[in-house]
Amino acid sequence: xxxxxxxxxxxxxxxxxxxxxxxxxxxxxxxxxxxxxxxxxxxxxxxxxxxxxxxxxxxxxxxxxxxxxxxxxxxxxxxxxxxxxxxxxxxxxxxxxxxxxxxxxxxxxxxxxxxxxxxxxxxxxxxxxxxxxxxxxxxxxxxxxxxxxxxxxxxxxxxxxxxxxxxxxxxxxxxxxxxxxxxxxxxxxxxxxxxxxxxxxxxxxxxxxxxxxxxxxxxxxxxxxxxxxxxxxxxxxxxxxxxxxxxxxxxxxxxxxxxxxxxxxxxxxxxxxxxxxxxxxxxxxxxxxxxxxxxxxxxxxxxxxxxxxxxxxxxxxxxxxxxxxxxxxxxxxxxxxx
Amino acid sequence: xxxxxxxxxxxxxxxxxxxxxxxxxxxxxxxxxxxxxxxxxxxxxxxxxxxxxxxxxxxxxxxxxxxxxxxxxxxxxxxxxxxxxxxxxxxxxxxxxxxxxxxxxxxxxxxxxxxxxxxxxxxxxxxxxxxxxxxxxxxxxxxxxxxxxxxxxxxxxxxxxxxxxxxxxxxxxxxxxxxxxxxxxxxxxxxxxxxxxxxxxxxxxxxxxxxxxxxxxxxxxxxxxxx
Numbered sequence: 080x081x082x083x084x085x086x087x088x089x090x091x092x093x094x095x096x097x098x099x100x101x102x103x104x105x106x107x108x109x110x111x112x113x114x115x116x117x118x119x120x121x122x123x124x125x126x127x128x129x130x131x132x133x134x135x136x137x138x139x140x141x142x143x144x145x146x147x148x149x150x151x152x153x154x155x156x157x158x159x160x161x162x163x164x165x166x167x168x169x170x171x172x173x174x175x176x177x178x179x180x181x182x183x184x185x186x187x188x189x190x191x192x193x194x195x196x197x198x199x200x201x202x203x204x205x206x207x208x209x210x211x212x213x214x215x216x217x218x219x220x221x222x223x224x225x226x227x228x229x230x231x232x233x234x235x236x237x238x239x240x241x242x243x244x245x246x247x248x249x250x251x252x253x254x255x256x257x258x259x260x261x262x263x264x265x266x267x268x269x270x271x272x273x274x275x276x277x278x279x280x281x282x283x284x285x286x287x288x289x290x291x292x293x294x295x296x297x298x299x300x301x302x303x304x305x306x307x308x309x310x311x312x313x314x315x316x317x318x319x320x321x322x323x324x325x326x327x328x329x330x331x332x333x334x335x336x337x338x339x340x341x342x343x344x345x346x347x348x349x350x351x352x353x354x355x356x357x358x359x360x361x362x363x364x365x366x367x368x369x370x371x372x373x374x375x376x377x378x379x380x381x382x383x384x385x386x387x388x389x390x391x392x393x394x395x396x397x398x399x400x401x402x403x404x405x406x407x408x409x410x411x412x413x414x415x416x417x
Numbered sequence: 418x419x420x421x422x423x424x425x426x427x428x429x430x431x432x433x434x435x436x437x438x439x440x441x442x443x444x445x446x447x448x449x450x451x452x453x454x455x456x457x458x459x460x461x462x463x464x465x466x467x468x469x470x471x472x473x474x475x476x477x478x479x480x481x482x483x484x485x486x487x488x489x490x491x492x493x494x495x496x497x498x499x500x501x502x503x504x505x506x507x508x509x510x511x512x513x514x515x516x517x518x519x520x521x522x523x524x525x526x527x528x529x530x531x532x533x534x535x536x537x538x539x540x541x542x543x544x545x546x547x548x549x550x551x552x553x554x555x556x557x558x559x560x561x562x563x564x565x566x567x568x569x570x571x572x573x574x575x576x577x578x579x580x581x582x583x584x585x586x587x588x589x590x591x592x593x594x595x596x597x598x599x600x601x602x603x604x605x606x607x608x609x610x611x612x613x614x615x616x617x618x619x620x621x622x623x624x625x626x627x628x629x630x631x632x633x634x635x636x637x638x639x640x641x642x643x644x
Binding site: 129148151166326 | 526536549550551553554598
């Protein structure tokens with residue numbers, strides 16, 4: 080019987096003794112590459128319990144047990160490094176970008192609130208906030224510098240805010256510039272995600288929009304995992320808390336997770352949302368699978384989704400009457416019956 | 418004067434002000450995850466935080482740890498190497514096959530592995546043991562900490578291929594990753610039953626203890642192959 084090991088091909092006799100061996104050279108990189116190619120080969124797999132170390136010693140590949148460990152250590156280490164360098168696939172890059180975007184958003188919000196608080200002492204009437212305030216402060220600094228053609232000129236000259244001295248002005252302008260650069264970075268990351276999504280997941284991008292699509296991939300962990308999810312999972316991705324509450328107790332099941340941000344769902348009246356969420360999730364699942372396995376854009380998918388949503392809207396034009404005993408009450412009733 | 422007490426081969430309890438679980442550092446001067454280094458009579462020890470390591474918790478829960486200085490270990494679910502580093506300390510003259518599926522965790526593991534010659538990293542799915550059959554020899558201990566819903570099956574498949582007939586299986590069962598909604602005690606009972614009956618080979622359970630207070634809803638199990 081012939082089997083493959085990391086150090087060579089072995090021919091075994093009936094009694095399990097090594098009859099002949101075709102040993103590889105002791106080049107670490109070559110051995111590592113061979114080891115990786117053996118993973119998928121699926122033939123010549125050693126029988127359960129086969130003692131590779133003794134075989135390597137018996138056929139003279141290594142002279143001692145220490146040498147065996149030492150060489151195997153280098154080979155497995157090199158193989159693992161080779162695998163890692165290939166592990167950063169396009170969908171993993173998108174996930175990193177989505178996570179970075181969340182961090183940038185959070186930081187930008189915190190810092191722009193800080194700026195609004197800080198600059199408010201010098202020009203409380205500005206009425207600006209967020210990015211517009213950042214741009215304003217970075218441009219003018221003190222309200223005394225506001226140009227006469229600026230719509231805020233009148234308010235700036237007539238403000239109750241304190242005088243902004245040169246020393247403080249420099250500080251605030253610098254701070255505002257930092258805030259603005261965060262907003263710039265946000266746009267840059269969004270553009271990156273949009274173009275990457277168009278490349279690796281055109282159908283998902285088309286149906287969900289690039290940002291929602293990227294978020295779905297991010298939470299699933301990879302495009303492959305997202306494609307493997309049943310659409311009922313896609314429907315509630317991001318609603319973990321509600322879902323587990325539902326599974327553990329009698330709480331109602333969540334109708335939608337992050338796909339709520341899909342315009343077809345969040346612009347619909349509440350009684351249609353659950354049904355539409357289910358239809359959207361079904362098509363998003365299909366889209367993810369098409370993207371993973373064929374990569375071709377299928378525009379008819381969007382039309383089918385629109386048709387389905389139209390149908391749901393026509394069939395459910397009126398709000399059903401809300402049941403008075405929704406929420407916590409049935410829990411008590413059911414318990415009493417038990 | 419610090420006092421060193423041996424709890425099991427290669428595992429020590431050092432009393433220096435308070436008690437520290439520790440192993441002898443195979444890579445002197447280096448820490449792996451911010452643990453303390455204690456030098457006593459010419460030897461350097463690394464303290465072992467039981468809250469960060471299920472094996473560490475098992476030691477303190479008085480499990481009989483089957484690791485020897487020259488043991489061969491198949492470690493499934495190596496993660497970033499917190500526990501692996503201590504196993505590497507204990508089996509200083511043996512070998513540890515550290516299987517991990519996540520490239521992200523493997524990235525952290527690599528920097529540890531590169532400094533310890535008794536560690537052999539394998540980036541692969543522990544649920545498919547044939548993938549690493551050309552690398553792994555028969556082992557004395559299979560340690561498993563994979564937090565997968567089918568972890569009993571994974572343990573059995575790996576033991577079938579790699580565990581010597583007189584070897585031991587050590588595993589940590591995380592109730593929450595098997596069933597989020599069920600009662601942990603019930604999950605533990607079901608998993609033990611699975612280990613004893615459901616797959617080939619079948620196991621004989623030697624010790625099964627809750628890892629409270631070090632890990633919530635985790636069960637430590639020591640088993641050997643049923644004859």
